[in-house]
Amino acid sequence: MKNLQMIIAIVVSITSAQGVIAQDDLAENDRWEFMDYEYELQEYTEIEIVELPMAIQDAAAKDFENLRIYKAYISKDNTYKIILKSKDNYTKVVFASANGEWIKPDDKS
Numbered sequence: 001m002k003n004l005q006m007i008i009a010i011v012v013s014i015t016s017a018q019g020v021i022a023q024d025d026l027a028e029n030d031r032w033e034f035m036d037y038e039y040e041l042q043e044y045t046e047i048e049i050v051e052l053p054m055a056i057q058d059a060a061a062k063d064f065e066n067l068r069i070y071k072a073y074i075s076k077d078n079t080y081k082i083i084l085k086s087k088d089n090y091t092k093v094v095f096a097s098a099n100g101e102w103i104k105p106d107d108k109s
Helices: 002-043 054-063
Strands: 044-047 068-075 080-085 091-096
Touching: 054 080, 054 091
Parallel strands: none
Antiparallel strands: 044 068, 068 080, 080 091
């Protein structure tokens, strides 16, 4: 009888230890995702959509007919990050120069 109680205690302790390890892994992943998001906010400052240059608004309307501008951000070097959204919540992120030209995120020009 003592052996049965000992076996149950061992199984319970192993099972609960695995749950704690899994929670630590989830917390670690959440922390990195938050840090990436926080870094992104430091790079770009949110602006009102009406503050976007008309060239960017026109280019978005022309090149992304089925999407609308959902949010807009500006960086220190006057490049714009635009989040576009469709009616069915499809999201696309694009970057543009002040004159309405689309740029890649790793472009330095």
